[in-house]
Amino acid sequence: MENNIKVSVCIVTYNQIQFIESCLLSVVNQNCDFNFEILVGDDCSTDGTRERIIELAEKYPEMIRPILRTSNVGVAKNIVELYKLAKGEYIAHLDGDDLMRENKLKMQVEILENKRDVFYCTHDMAVIDGDGEVIQESYRAWPQGEYGIIDLLSQLPFFAHSSKVFRNVDGSEFWDNLFHVDLVDIETHFEQVKKGNIYHIDSKLGCYRAKIGISVKSKKVNPILPKATRKIFTNYLKDKPSKKVKKLYAKAILAYAYQSGVLGDKLMAKEYSVESFRIGYYSKVQLVFLTLCFSPLLLTLFIKVINNMRRRKK
Structure with missing residues (x-):
């Protein structure tokens, strides 16, 4: 065999x-x-x-x-x-x-x-x-x-x-x-x-x-995931600079802001939102997240409302 x-x-x-x-x-x-x-x-x-x-x-x-x-x-x-x-x-x-x-x-x-x-x-x-x-x-x-x-x-x-x-x-x-x-x-x-x-x-x-593996650690996004995301995108952009891929990079980091907000992690929701905008502008959603960063509590509440609306649609 x-x-x-x-x-x-x-x-x-x-x-x-x-x-x-x-x-x-x-x-x-x-x-x-x-x-x-x-x-x-x-x-x-x-x-x-x-x-x-x-x-x-x-x-x-x-x-x-x-x-x-x-x-x-x-x-x-x-x-x-x-x-x-x-x-x-x-x-x-x-x-x-x-x-x-x-x-x-x-x-x-x-x-x-x-x-x-x-x-x-x-x-x-x-x-x-x-x-x-x-x-x-x-x-x-x-x-x-x-x-x-x-x-x-x-x-x-x-x-x-x-x-x-x-x-x-x-x-x-x-x-x-x-x-x-x-x-x-x-x-x-x-x-x-x-x-x-x-x-x-x-x-x-x-x-x-769901919710069994390594994605979440201590009720927070496991930091090894955004670390790997940064590595992948920076390596790609080093060899092949691309405005489109840079926007995808910003989108990927903003996704961690969203996940952090769903988990109630106010600090990292704010930090990932700011990091995403610094990488590059790609949508009005970024601007909303960035504006709400002045009140991390309000940012996480906003994200949870959006998440609940998405779940009801499914």
């Missing part, structure tokens, strides 16, 4: 005992006609996650390959080391709290087999809560088709990480050079889209579990 593995499903997990079994079974039960392996990188969990993985690996020994860390290595290293161990022609990323629907791998492999200019394939996902209830019908709806680097920069990212399947053509050197302790998914997406287009499937082929 090792000689003809089509897909390596790489699952990263840490202390997700309530989710890991359903996650793994959603992969085991994939409806496809090719061989795939499941690599599960457990980052030294202490809540029983590791033991549950071992139980399932004993039940499905030809499919599940546990990678059990002896010490906590962190999310980034856990992911990168899994990718380096993958034997498949393609790699499917899956967080340990998310789910696949049964035709996901079959549909994405078919796209990658038939479209050689595409480097990775993504899809829409339903958004669920900790109990598995759907709280949002769509993670982010986009028309089906091919997208490029500017499309990615216009909305970092426009897909959930757990929807991504990419070509396994990069060796250890690529991953070693990319790795740093605060590496996040958007940096990997950015480096890989340089190798080929993204094909996005407008179908919900999985479930994304």
Whole structure:
């Protein structure tokens, strides 16, 4: 089987005992006609996650390959080391709290087999809560088709990480050079889209579990995300100066102001608003946010009102 593995499903997990079994079974039960392996990188969990993985690996020994860390290595290293161990022609990323629907791998492999200019394939996902209830019908709806680097920069990212399947053509050197302790998914997406287009499937082929991952830390936007965003845009603009991309940069930073306001973080809502305007003017929304910065409380109240209106529309 090792000689003809089509897909390596790489699952990263840490202390997700309530989710890991359903996650793994959603992969085991994939409806496809090719061989795939499941690599599960457990980052030294202490809540029983590791033991549950071992139980399932004993039940499905030809499919599940546990990678059990002896010490906590962190999310980034856990992911990168899994990718380096993958034997498949393609790699499917899956967080340990998310789910696949049964035709996901079959549909994405078919796209990658038939479209050689595409480097990775993504899809829409339903958004669920900790109990598995759907709280949002769509993670982010986009028309089906091919997208490029500017499309990615216009909305970092426009897909959930757990929807991504990419070509396994990069060796250890690529991953070693990319790795740093605060590496996040958007940096990997950015480096890989340089190798080929993204094909996005407008179908919900999985479930994304909201408010569980690293996006929010201590009820604030995790600072490693805007840090990565700055790195991506400054690197791009250094090589290819562009007014359009500069506006996208300002828009991306303003999005962190919005997220901070939703979380009630008045200070960072103000700081990201000011930073966005300094990068460059792109819309009247920026001016509204900047004006309200004189009263951070008023800014966060305004953002929460807008957020509630958006949620009601959905």
